[in-house]
Amino acid sequence: MPKVTFPQLPVSGLFAIAKPSGPTSMSVINDLKQLVGNSRLFVEADKLEKRGKGKIPTKGKRAREIVKIGQGGTLDPLADGVLVVGAGKGTKRLNEFLDCVKEYRTTALLGCETDTYDSEGSRVRVAPWRHVTREAVESALNKFRGEIHQAPPIFSALKMEGRPLYDYARKGIPLPRPIEKRKVTIHSLDILEWKGSAHQFRWPEKEFTSDEKNAMQKALEGVEENPIIKDELEPAVSDESPTAFVLSMKVSGGTYVRSIVHDLGHAVGSAAHVVTLTRSRQGRFALEPAIDSEDKGCVPWDVFSRASESEGDVGEDGWTQWEREVIDRLEIVEGPKPQKTS
Structure with a gap:
């Protein structure tokens, strides 16, 4: 040197x-x-x-x-x-x-959504996932490219009328108004790898109690259409891993990568959360x-x-x-x- x-x-x-x-x-x-x-x-x-x-x-x-x-x-x-x-x-x-513009790689795991939108949180809801194909995800990605309006997770520290959003969700206090959406730009969003069930990722073991689900549902009432939080189970298959896939994206500042994965899960008729997240570029x-x-x-x-x-x-x-x-x-x-x- x-x-x-x-x-x-x-x-x-x-x-x-x-x-x-x-x-x-x-x-x-x-x-x-x-x-x-x-x-x-x-x-x-x-x-x-x-x-x-x-x-x-x-x-x-x-x-x-x-x-x-x-x-x-x-x-x-x-x-x-x-x-x-x-x-x-x-x-x-x-x-x-x-x-500044940032680039990320993230692994999404289908069939389960969590309070934090990632694997560090607790299971809020599980949903069917076997029907989700790569083609279905690729089609759904079109809804998330370009300029979009994105809502932060309800379990975030962002405040509404002086109270953190997570406080409303935990205590079952109805939100005074809908969570304000942010305008962000998704410059590119693609499937980098389709893992299918060939991986070692699993849903979090910790899950919401009935009281916690009711509290979250009550917080969302009046500001979200049909905020019913309940499991939609499908027959279990021994040792079968839920589908996982890796996304690459280039986004504007202020973008919630976890929200993209969470919302994408809903868009394909399932649920999803982040299990790995890498910021590959920042400016x-x-x-x-x-x-x-x-x-x-x-x-x-x-x-x-x-x-x-x-x-x-x-x-x-x-x-x-x-x-x-x-x-x-x-x-x-x-x-x-x-x-x-x-």
């Missing part, structure tokens, strides 16, 4: 990490704070010298000394993929990634950057995980491995650009 030098340090910038499925976006950012806040790449040398080798504080008044760090669009714990990170004054540029950052383009790649999360356990050796260029990985993908928003020398 060519030696990278900076005429002046520290810098502010943007870079992306490949978030794994499991941790929250906030926990990922908190883990990064220790590394970023102790790196001369982003922090003034005199501050690092005063701080010494001890861990920097993440709470209290002293936390103000830490370089600012934030993310440009939360990924659910289930989701993996591109998470754009801003350091220093790079945090001021993060808003542009909220409304100019991508998991697989196009060759000969200005796209930037992502730093693998295990690079930071290893660095958190042990900062590692400093190379001849004066940087640790995680710093070199970031420098290679860093977009500087203030300060000098890195100069590579042989």
Whole structure:
């Protein structure tokens, strides 16, 4: 790797990490704070010298000394993929990634819908799924392409008259008005792979009780046509897996991928929820950057995980491995650009 030098340090910038499925976006950012806040790449040398080798504080008044760090669009714990990170004054540029075009890959599992619209939630309703063919799904996808109006999940933190939507659903409080739909643009939406029953995915074991179903139904009464929430079972077949398929999509900011899968399940006369979700692109950052383009790649999360356990050796260029990985993908928003020398 060519030696990278900076005429002046520290810098502010943007870079992306490949978030794994499991941790929250906030926990990922908190883990990064220790590394970023102790790196001369982003922090003034005199501050690092005063701080010494001890861990920097993440709470209290002293936390103000830490370089600012934030993310440009939360990924659910289930989701993996591109998470754009801003350091220093790079945090001021993060808003542009909220409304930018994003690309996703998601696996949908038919026959069951959940309160969260994904496999992390509880089963709300099960429905027939064996009648659903690839051709039926492909035909239904036409309804979701282009500019559409999309309703957020009722079990979301969005508020209506000061109360989170999930509060209405859990307590059986009728919604005061229909959930406001958002106008979003689905630039492309296609079946990437039809798995059929050749997979290991299963419906969540946890399911809604009768009281929980009644509460949700009551919350929807008056704002949704025929909000009857009940199972529509079909004869079970031993060891048969419900149909699954993978979708690829390119969407505008604000799009709920989980809602697309949920609504698609209804459109084909069944039910569906998300079992995998990968953000493959966010603006100019991508998991697989196009060759000969200005796209930037992502730093693998295990690079930071290893660095958190042990900062590692400093190379001849004066940087640790995680710093070199970031420098290679860093977009500087203030300060000098890195100069590579042989």
